[in-house]
Amino acid sequence: MTRKSVFRDMDVCVNCKACIVACKVKHQFPPHTLLPAIEESRSINLIQVYPFGPEMRSDRVHQSFVGIACMHCEDPPCMKVCPTKAVFKDSQTHITLVHRNSCIGCKACLWVCPFGAPSFDEDGKMVLCDLCIDRLREGKQTACEAACQARAIFIGSPEEIAQRQAKKAAERIGAGYMEQR
Numbered sequence: 001m002t003r004k005s006v007f008r009d010m011d012v013c014v015n016c017k018a019c020i021v022a023c024k025v026k027h028q029f030p031p032h033t034l035l036p037a038i039e040e041s042r043s044i045n046l047i048q049v050y051p052f053g054p055e056m057r058s059d060r061v062h063q064s065f066v067g068i069a070c071m072h073c074e075d076p077p078c079m080k081v082c083p084t085k086a087v088f089k090d091s092q093t094h095i096t097l098v099h100r101n102s103c104i105g106c107k108a109c110l111w112v113c114p115f116g117a118p119s120f121d122e123d124g125k126m127v128l129c130d131l132c133i134d135r136l137r138e139g140k141q142t143a144c145e146a147a148c149q150a151r152a153i154f155i156g157s158p159e160e161i162a163q164r165q166a167k168k169a170a171e172r173i174g175a176g177y178m179e180q181r
Contacts, residue, residue, distance in 0.1 A: 003094040004131060005161045006071060006153070009168060013049065013065040013152040020047050022147035026132060044119045046070070046129040047144060067152070069144075070117040070129040072096045078109035078118060078128075086126065095131045131155065 023046050024031055030043040047069040054063040076096050079087040086102035087109060089095070105124030110116065119127045132142035136155070140146070145153045154164060 002092075002157050004072070004136060004155055005158050006069070006131070006155055007161045007164050008067045008069075009152045009154070009164075010052075010064055010066050011168070012150045013067060014150050015049055015051065015065045016149065017049060018147040018149060019067070019144035019153060020045055020049065022143040023047055023129075026135075026143035044121060044127050046117075046119060046127065048116075068115050068117065070096060070131075071115055072129075072131060077112040077114070081108040081112050083108065087128075090133060093131070093133060093136065095133050095136075096128060097130055097133070098126050098128050100125045100127075 021031075023029070024043070027044075027046070029045075047067060050066050050068065052064045052066050054061050056062075072095050074094070076087065076089075079089065079096065082103075083106060084102045084104055086099045086104075088097055088099065090097055103125045105120060105126070107118075107120070107126075109126055110118045110120075117128065121127050132140075132144075135142055142153075142155050145155050154161070156164075
């Protein structure tokens with residue numbers, strides 16, 4: 001299996017939260033009510049979706065959403081600061097993973113993560129998106145990608161992600177996106 005990366009097309013996300021629910025089901029997290037971004041969650045949410053807008057553009061209302069989850073950074077700062085080396089990279093996929101038994105719950109990973117991705121369970125141990133590595137190894141999509149009806153989530157090789165990003169940038173330029181902002 002090759003290196004995997006995440007592409008989230010937040011221009012098409014409709015905030016249905018299917019990705020969050022699929023992740024909770026897959027990882028057997030408690031299905032607590034999803035709260036607004038300003039409130040503290042009562043259960044583990046490895047994916048957060050925040051609203052951006054609404055705003056007026058050329059007499060039209062635009063609302064978008066920003067999905068935040070572990071980006072499985074090439075050189076993850078969480079891995080560098082972990083005093084017990086609990087955070088590591090899978091040698092085949094380069095997915096960032098956690099040895100939960102080694103985690104001491106110091107939260108240094110959370111302080112340095114630019115995405116605020118690490119979560120902590122009731123024992124104070126770090127929980128991080130594992131990109132459904134078991135499903136990927138079986139040739140399946142991740143739970144969040146499979147559940148996304150808007151197809152806003154894509155898991156692929158860095159080359160596939162770069163192609164999608166280039167296509168998205170070209171679409172924005174072609175649509176005069178930058179002038180509308």
